[in-house]
Amino acid sequence: MRGHFRRLVTAFVRRAGIGAGLRWKLSAAIALVGALVAVALSLVVHNAARVSMLDNARDLADERIMIAQRNYELSGRLNFPNTKIDDPQLPTELRAKVEEGRRATYVADRGGAPDIWAAVPLKNGHVMSLHSGFTDRSSDILKDLDQALWIGSTATVLGGCALGVLIGGHLSRRLRKAATAANRVAGGETDVRVRDAIGGVVRDETDDLASAVDAMADALRQRLEAERRVTADIAHELRTPVTGLLTAAELLPPGRPTELVQDRARAMRTLVEDVLEVARLDSASERAELQDILLGEFVARRVTAKDPDVVVRVRHESEVTTDPRRLERVLFNLLANAARHGAPPIEVTVEGRVVRVRDHGPGFPEDLLAEGPSRFRTGSADRAGRGHGLGLTIAAGQARVLGARLTFRNVRPAGAPPGTPPEGAAAVLWLPEHAPTNTGSYPVLGQ
Structure with missing residues (x-):
């Protein structure tokens, strides 16, 4: 359950890790939207202004052709600027309108500055036209x-980028x-609340997410505590009958059946003690009794006494400050795991x-390499086909009490390609440089 809780929280942390590029992603999104809107509005405004100017130019050309027509009909002379009679360059579309007896204007846009045309039919059957260009003004x-x-x-895009950086930075x-x-x-700090950690006055979806994580952590913590209490209670209740079973087995007559019963009874007693130790370690109530020891001398003496065949x-x-009893427990559990699931020679x-x-x-x-030892993992997944047992779980728990890793x-082999079968397993205990007082441990005066 503890590993499940850690995986859930770790998944949340990985999802929250988008904050590293969130401000830039949000800034880019706002800048892109701003650029699209700015371009669209620019095109609309440009086209509207151009159409309005062309309409004004056509109206002006229409007024001029009307004035030129009156002058021509009164004086019989063509004395208005840019006007011609039966101009051969008159656009075909405009000529068709005039031939219908209508006064009309036309804009000829051939990629450069547009040409403004106006034409009117005369009483004598000819066509008067006026040709002018789009003014420089x-x-x-x-x-x-x-x-x-x-x-x-440009200002809109830059402003959008700045706004995205501010908003994204705050959310990040x-x-x-x-x-x-x-x-x-x-990491096991039970007094930490995610909602309080993020702070802030205005509530948003981040607060809802933090509250949900806090609720999940509380629920899982309660389940872990209930599981620990049930495990401890069951193991405690089993101690008395198992002790009685072992005592009764010792009274049996000598023989192979008696040896088998005694062996199984001792194994059951060891299992009950291990379960109780795991429950105590899970409760985070264990405290190390710290002493200064020479690590190499201590390990060599204890390992040699335990198994002379170990190198x-x-x-x-190095002189370290640690709890010798718990260090010995970790060391012996690692040796037992190596002896049970590995192969000689075993080296320390x-x-x-x-x-x-x-x-x-x-x-x-x-x-095990990916998630660490777990007492819930059993079956063929283990290298010996019998599960991890409680030994590595206890070793990891005692290492935490020591402030070790x-x-x-x-x-x-060095340079071996992926998939190469291993040549052995190595468990490494890293003792802290300073006394692990942050675990609640306390020094013990030397005798």
């Missing part, structure tokens, strides 16, 4: 308008605070504050 106005639109669009900071608090919860190498002696190396236990067996299973890895 109108072209300058359009250029100034386009420049203003370009400056406005809140998510980072939530991820940090969730990491602390996953011990002290490459660098001490280098400074690091103790390494290595065997030459089939290696640790991948799920226990890691597991498989040993492969």
